[in-house]
Amino acid sequence: MKYPKLRELKEAVTSLVTPAYTSNFPAGGHVPFKDFRGKPVVDDANCVGCETCANVCPPLAITFTDDREKKIRTIRRDYGKCIFCGQCQEHCITGKGVKLSDTIFDMAAFDRSAVVEYQEKELLVCENCGAIITTVEHLSYMHRKLGPKAFASILNLNILNRKLKLAEGQDLSAEIDETLQRKDMFNVICPNCLRQVTVKYLIRGA
Ligand code: SF4
Ligand code: SF4
Structure with missing residues (x-):
């Protein structure tokens, strides 16, 4: 029991004569490490x-x-x-x-x-089913990352057309009917609706 007491005494004396580790914030400024x-x-x-x-x-x-x-x-x-x-x-x-x-x-x-x-x-x-695709800025960011490969997706092409303002002032999007048709690919539609059009018109040739 004697030695632990001495050790505690030594620690108390040492801490009395050494500067404080903590800062005096908020009275004084603090510089984080x-x-x-x-x-x-x-x-x-x-x-x-x-x-x-x-x-x-x-x-x-x-x-x-x-x-x-x-x-x-x-x-x-x-x-x-x-x-x-x-x-x-x-x-x-x-x-x-x-x-x-x-x-x-x-x-x-x-x-x-x-x-x-x-x-x-x-x-x-999505102009057909109302699904949220992502944010406009997110898609633009992906365009920049993908470079020319981005044009493999018609969704990207539609957004790029808007960005380039090639047909500014003209409404090129056609009203989407009850059932998706091939022309609807040129509206902003989600990947799921785009897949439906692709399967129906481009693969099956309906
Ligand atoms: S992930 Fe959440 S909890 Fe962690 S630093 Fe960012 S905002 Fe704070
Ligand atoms: S870009 Fe970065 S900060 Fe902004 S939502 Fe995405 S992960 Fe969060």
């Missing part, structure tokens, strides 16, 4: 609204809501739930959509809604 994981900061210009970060966020701090009518995806990031694990940054498909700050860490607030952020992205909705 290298690779400190602080607040995830979103760069909206490089975020395509793809949902990947929501799928990997362990505490579900990132959620998405899709409004088919308005064609808007709302991304909600609740930093009151965030555990600063860095999964969103690590798995971001653009590599630049979200990055954990190493300087912003003081997010304490009396109102929880003060630490919630929102983004909105335009959605691509």
